Amino acid sequence: MTCYNKISAPGKKMAILIDPDKLSVQAILSTVYTANEAGVQMILVGGSLMSTRIDSTIEIIKKNSDIPVVLFPGSLMQLSAKADALLLLSLVSGRNPEYLIGNHVLAAPYIRTTNLEVIPTGYILIQGGNVTSVEYISNTRPIPADKKDLIVATALASEMLGHKLIYLEAGSGAKIHVSLDVVSEVKRRISIPLIVGGGITSSTIADEILEAGADMIVVGTAVEKNVEKINQMMAAIKNY
Ligand code: 1GP
Numbered sequence: 001m002t003c004y005n006k007i008s009a010p011g012k013k014m015a016i017l018i019d020p021d022k023l024s025v026q027a028i029l030s031t032v033y034t035a036n037e038a039g040v041q042m043i044l045v046g047g048s049l050m051s052t053r054i055d056s057t058i059e060i061i062k063k064n065s066d067i068p069v070v071l072f073p074g075s076l077m078q079l080s081a082k083a084d085a086l087l088l089l090s091l092v093s094g095r096n097p098e099y100l101i102g103n104h105v106l107a108a109p110y111i112r113t114t115n116l117e118v119i120p121t122g123y124i125l126i127q128g129g130n131v132t133s134v135e136y137i138s139n140t141r142p143i144p145a146d147k148k149d150l151i152v153a154t155a156l157a158s159e160m161l162g163h164k165l166i167y168l169e170a171g172s173g174a175k176i177h178v179s180l181d182v183v184s185e186v187k188r189r190i191s192i193p194l195i196v197g198g199g200i201t202s203s204t205i206a207d208e209i210l211e212a213g214a215d216m217i218v219v220g221t222a223v224e225k226n227v228e229k230i231n232q233m234m235a236a237i238k239n240y
Helices: 003-008 025-038 054-064 097-112 133-138 148-160 180-189 203-212 221-225 229-238
Strands: 013-018 042-045 069-071 085-091 117-125 165-169 194-197 216-219
Touching (some): 003 042, 013 025, 025 054, 025 229, 042 054, 085 165, 117 133, 117 148, 165 180, 180 194, 203 216, 216 221
Parallel strands (some): 013 042, 013 216, 042 069, 069 085, 117 165, 165 194, 194 216
């Protein structure tokens, strides 16, 4: 089954975000073992900066897990043929052409030489109460969290342009996750799968966001701080 089919399949899913720069090899291993046991559906790999070689991180994950590894690249330096799939992100909330098409042009010839499954993704950055790395690095403004109509219009335009997924992002370490109201309205209006991430720190929040309509949640910071969160959040997912 392709990664896209896994995301689109009925039921709720959780992806763990592994940022190679933030975790030691030992911490990556303990995250991966816990994810295996808990039945996590996907592992995303990426970050805003990267001083570690992404290939070696993916090798470690692959050697110790059968969970699909999906690239979630913060930059062109984060491409690897060793992953299973690539979220080809278009930062549609922003107006920086490099993150809408420029980097994609630079990456496309290389991506074509790999076996990566490419998943075109409309990536929508929403204010999360603090300035996140994505906002700073991409030099784009997030959509204000209370502008539900703008967020919905952006998601609709993204779907109409042919993106296969919508990713609502409050930013890694966001103080405030994407609101339940926004998640449910976007889900109601689009017909492609919905991913939500940023600031999901507890199983209660995870459950509320899934209940509001997310098909898959992405959790990074909370798991970096406490790997046990994987079990707690997966327990919420298993209720569906
Ligand atoms: C960031 O959505 C992801 O791109 C995860 O965010 O680190 O806040 O869980 P957190």
